[in-house]
Amino acid sequence: MSLAAEAFVSQMAAAEPWPENATLYQPLKDDQILLSDHASSLAVQAYLRMCGLPVQVVCRANAEYMSPSGKIPFIHVGNQVVSELGPIVQFTKAKGHTLSDSLDDVQRAEMKAYMELVYNMLLTAEVQKAQNI
Template sequence: MSLVTDAFVSQIAAVEPWPENAALYQPLKSEQVLLSDNASCLAVQAFLKMCNLPVQVVCRANAEYMSPSGKVPFIHVGNQVISELGPIVQFVKAKGHSLSDGLDEVQRAEMKAYMELVNNMLLTAELYIQWCDEATLEEITQPRYSFPYSWPLNYFLVFQRKWEIKRKMKAIGWATKTLEQVFEDVDQCCQALSQRLGTQPYFFNKQPTELDALVFGHLFTILTTQLTNDELQEKVKNYSNLIAFCRRIEQHYFEDHDSSISSSTKLSKGPTLP
């Protein structure tokens, strides 16, 4: 967000307390949501739970088109609608809730750098696999993305989204990468995250930050999503401390609290998406 927009959102957000009927909107979970969107939605859910802020998860087939940015998830809080993790973090901070207030300037800069790494590597890899790997595109992405729509709209929307993603990949230099090179990028990202986490419960010792929510969203989703092959999951499974990290957050913030992550999505129970 721009500085002006950021200041405006902060001013509006600070006026009212967090309501009990706050809602988080995302695509249909069992039929429609894709790997990257599910990861982003879970990251925001984790962040709000870490802030101890109640939110009702609402699944809508047209959530992407309801969002002010065209991306999911988005939250509806009072009269405000805010989409994506970054703006949501700023909105929540304006209401007096922050996970990173205890960090010093150096730590905040480091946290932001690792969040950029996750977005630039894991999120981009997820988008590449969904839209640029032909097997995944045909078997998973096309039927799920087009699920709510009838022909010819379903065909047009898939074609449009595929074109947008491929244009993005070309702009960032990923268009010429092979699937194996993408998997290697994921492995390097996981290696960096594993080294930073070490034996700590969270990336900055004993308390979670926005980085923990973001990493959990992506890694948990990768670990519990069935794709056309297991290579992406295997890259994450090579790092035992990242697996333990995901279990720790799942158990502390999701188990026995609500049905946002159903019993079928537990790491021990396997994937939830076809």
């Protein structure tokens, strides 16, 4: 898809309200999900809940093959499918849902740094937990 087409689709998506039937897809929890993917899924779920956006979590055996980028988790909102935390945050921002509207540029940069720190710490904790089991 060309850049112009992507920009048009993004504008159209931004005009539509967040639906009640938005879906977050991830691999099956017990058998197939990698720790890093599980951490990403939890991060997306936490972000959407903090924004007050309803989302239903669905576990599928073939989730990574359903994703447009081959990476998980991904959300299906209306006729849009968006994968990975960063693009999902940008997508929700385009729809008018963000947690950082009242922050200045320095505070936004600090927030992103803290988010990465927490994400990496949670991922490390998940790996250590799995090794101890």
